[in-house]
Amino acid sequence: METKKYVRIIRNVSKYGDMTGQIFPSLGTWEDSYKIDGPDGVVYVRKRDVEVIVTENRRPKVDERVLITEVLLSSGDYKIGDIYTVRSVVDIYGTITVKEHSNCVISREYDVIVNSEVKNEETDGMENVNQTVIDNAKTVFEKKDDKYFGYKSRFGDIVIGGAYSYSFVVHYAKTNQDVVIIPGDENTVTTPVCTTLEERLWKPDEAEIPSPRYLHC
Structure with missing residues (x-):
C-alpha cells in the first residue's frame, strides 16, 4: 500500500508568505528542515513550522479522515489541503461523502490520513x-x-x-x-x-x- 508524507506550513507567515497554510509533498529532510518543491524551486521549511500528514492511497472507512490532494469535480466546496471526515463510501471506486459538506469526493481527489502531527523537536x-x-x-x-x-x-x-x-x-x-x-x-x-x-x-x-x-x- 502506497504511503505518502505531506507537510503543511502552519507557522511563520512572515517567512513563508503565500505558502503558509498550503500542503506540499515532502521530498525528504535536511538537518532540522523538510525539503519541499515550492513555487520558485526547492524550499527548506523548518520542522517546527509544519504539520506532518501521513496518508495512504486506499478506500477509506466511515469516520476516517481524508486529505484533499487534487480537485477535479468540486463546485467550490473544497480545495487542496482540506481535511474531512468520511460520512459514507458511495461506490466500489471509492467515491465518498463527508460530514463537512454535501458534495461527493471521488477517489482520485483524496488520500486517507493515517497520522497527523506537528513536528517540533523542542517539544516536551x-x-x-x-x-x-x-x-x-x-x-x-x-x-x-x-x-x-x-x-x-x-x-x-x-x-x-x-x-x-x-x-x-x-x-x-x-x-x-x-x-x-x-x-x-x-x-x-x-x-x-x-x-x-x-x-x-x-x-x-x-x-x-x-x-x-x-x-x-
Whole structure:
C-alpha cells in the first residue's frame, strides 16, 4: 500500500508568505528542515513550522479522515489541503461523502490520513498534551502581540496566517465548537469556549457533555 508524507506550513507567515497554510509533498529532510518543491524551486521549511500528514492511497472507512490532494469535480466546496471526515463510501471506486459538506469526493481527489502531527523537536511532555488538544480542535488561533492569527480551520472559513481581533475570536468561539488559542507561549493552550448553554450561540448535540477544560469567554 502506497504511503505518502505531506507537510503543511502552519507557522511563520512572515517567512513563508503565500505558502503558509498550503500542503506540499515532502521530498525528504535536511538537518532540522523538510525539503519541499515550492513555487520558485526547492524550499527548506523548518520542522517546527509544519504539520506532518501521513496518508495512504486506499478506500477509506466511515469516520476516517481524508486529505484533499487534487480537485477535479468540486463546485467550490473544497480545495487542496482540506481535511474531512468520511460520512459514507458511495461506490466500489471509492467515491465518498463527508460530514463537512454535501458534495461527493471521488477517489482520485483524496488520500486517507493515517497520522497527523506537528513536528517540533523542542517539544516536551506537556507540549505533546497540548498538541493533542490542537490536533482535535476544529479551529485554532495563535496570539502574537495583540493580534490572533489563523492557525488552522477544518471549516475553511479562517484565513491561515490572517490576523483577527480578540472580539472576533470570542464571537467565533461562541458560534463554533472546539476553538483553541495558542496565547503566544507554545507551551500552553486555552479553549475560550463558553461553559454554559446560555452563552453559546452554537447548539451542541444532546449527547454532548461539556468538557471541564472549557473556559469562560
